[in-house]
Amino acid sequence: MSEGRTLYRMRLVFSRGEATKYVGHLDLMRAWERILRRAGVPLAYSQGFNPHPRLTLAMPLPVGCTGEREELDFWLTEPLSPESVIERLRAATPTGLDVIEVSAVDLHAPARPACIRRADYRVTLDDIPVEQVRRAVDELLARQTVMVDLHGKHYDLRPLIDGVSVDEQNGVVFLNMSLLRDTQGRIGRPDALIEALGLGAHVRSVHRLGIFFDA
């Protein structure tokens, strides 16, 4: 896609709120493509019959979840200062997608999805006593293996759990979870852990606090 052209890579950190939490991955990528075009940044397009810009989301968010710090890499044909890109993007983003920061990234830096180490989530629960949640968590963490089925895959979730904790504020129970990506690229999914805890019926919302990377 870059034959004979100098490209510039940038990284956007954004949050995803209530208004966009049900947007599927492909629909979100199409939305970002259009936001970047509305913002008037000089996107690099693939050559060929049907040119499309190169965009990489670090880690898709499960449908229904909000996110505090999501990441998107994109490629430009002209160098622009992060400040000017932020300004242009802010005027072009819809409710539910907020630009937090933009930075220039080395063109040869590794692909972001391959660098994920873990992601942290905060789950708001409804209609359940805090003790019951604590018990479920303790029991789960005491197990050697936690076999789960998700999207047709059967695997052990236990080694992907970095930590789970429970807290309560003003009578609302929260579940905090830190989930890993292993060397084979498997990623712990929050919905899998919620199911394993038997709390599926009590979830009010799932919020990804952040994605943490090796590099």
Add this chain to the structure above:
Amino acid sequence: MGIVEQRTLDRWLPTVAQPMRYVGAEWNAVLKPWAETPVRMVLAYPDVYEVGMSNLGVQILYDVVNRLPNALCERTFAPWPDMEAMMRAQGIPLYALESHHELADFDLIGFSLPYELNLTNVLNMLDLAGLPVRADRRPDDAPLILAGGSIAYHPEPLADFIDAFVIGEGEEVLPEIIAIIEATKQAGADKLTRLKALARVPGVYVPRFYDIAYLPDGRLAAITPNTPEAQFPVLKRVVDPLPPPPLHPILPYVQPVHDRAMIEIMRGCTQGCRFCQAGMIYRHRRERTREEVVQAVEATVRNTGHNEVGLISLSSADHSQIAEILRDLLYEGRQPPLSVTLPSLRTDAFSVELARLFQGTRRSGLTFAPEAGSQRLRDVINKKVSEADLLRAVEAAYANKWQRVKLYFMIGLPTETDADVQAIVELVRRVAAIGYEYHRKKANVSVTVSTLVPKPHTPFQWTPLLDEQTLHRRQQILKEGLRSPAIHLGYHDMRTTLLEAVISRGGRRLGRVIERAWRAGARFDAWEDHLNWDAWIAAFAAEGIDPQIEVRRERTVDEVLPWDHISCGVSRAYLWREYERSVQGLTTRDCREGCTGCGAVELLGCRAGGEEA
């Protein structure tokens, strides 16, 4: 009354397919303050979100109403069956996407009705809104139910359910209606007073103010206004010149069926094809200038981030500056890249030349619609394409590296014989042979054959629908004649065609059939895998209406037709004259070459045939 709570939606939306259909908050969606806005309207589209959001009329009217200082306009679409089941199970009423107010909170629910086969969805949406479907059962404080779109030109099948129809283009009449809603709301007027005020607005049809009398055999005797406020006939509204197009269309997250910016370059068509309802009801022809179109495209692309734009009209190659427009939009090295589509091309070499311009390096397939196989029958339908035109266009397409040519034909045309259908076979074979010359076995011809549904306000409104036996025989001729790996043949479903034909020409009594079919579970009739044929058959039987007889009957010139009180600006006398010329095989010129006297000059202010016409 009230807003559907976010917590309720959060609990249940994850259980349905494509939850974003039901959320709103898209780019360019408008959320006006509820309490401060005197008139609250919701545009209701009786099909699923992705289809409705591809409708240019929805985007136009949303823009028009939201520009008014005294009104707000929100949107709602037919919930998909999984969503409907969830809403009914959880007691969630139909709500508007912008504010999540339930529909019953609005002053005005405006249905946009482009097609016969989603009328059961209209009833279903009223019911999901918690409103009685029949207009005479709705209390005075219920929202006013308005409907417009092409179905409003033959509104009787919905007359029992809709309070008022808008005949024609909504850009000017909708603000007038909203002013009346505001005034009558402030005055605390009852519904009857409000409807009488609306009945005076040119282009508004209030069905309860018209009595229908029947002959002993069930045909219509007369349609008569029963109040002095009612217009007779109701002449459609037109806007001239075309107002500026919406430049900030809503950009859906869920991919709409037509995922591109739409710029209407022209309204109305001068070709005069006798089967074409759009060609009759959208007269007269009005163009946007080259500068206006180019500026609108650039602004819309800037405001949406679209990289694809459709230049919309009934016959885009007929725009007087179409080549210039394409050149202005498609220049070498344009950044970001833009692709342009013209959805309706003519069958001639000029159109291929245009396609070469806009398709660039893409060569997906080029569509031509000769509609009939023989010259005789093309003359009957006034489709001014010769075989030489078609073959030249096809040759130009294949020579310009298109490997696939799509052809549209109709069967069931007046005076049609098996020989005319055999002529389709021969024509398609000739096209396939040209393809083979250029691309050998890679060449492909895709043939779609639909059955003529005789439509109101066309010269064929008196014509019967082709009977099934003849239809099958003629389809067999095509099947046997076009057996080739290079030819793909497709038909439309006969049940869908029959239903469309019955509803197209139905009178007020058909409303009971629609209500019964809906109560028995009919929804999304346009979707072949959702069409509940048994529900329809049972509904027809229960009401004592034989759909076959209704559509297979030839009407006489003196018969009162169920839409005779609605005028699209084309006179009945002209339509009958065209019908007579049709069966004699006489063509009528494109009216840009000289006025053909359809009535639009007198009734609509048409100038397409020249100032002297």
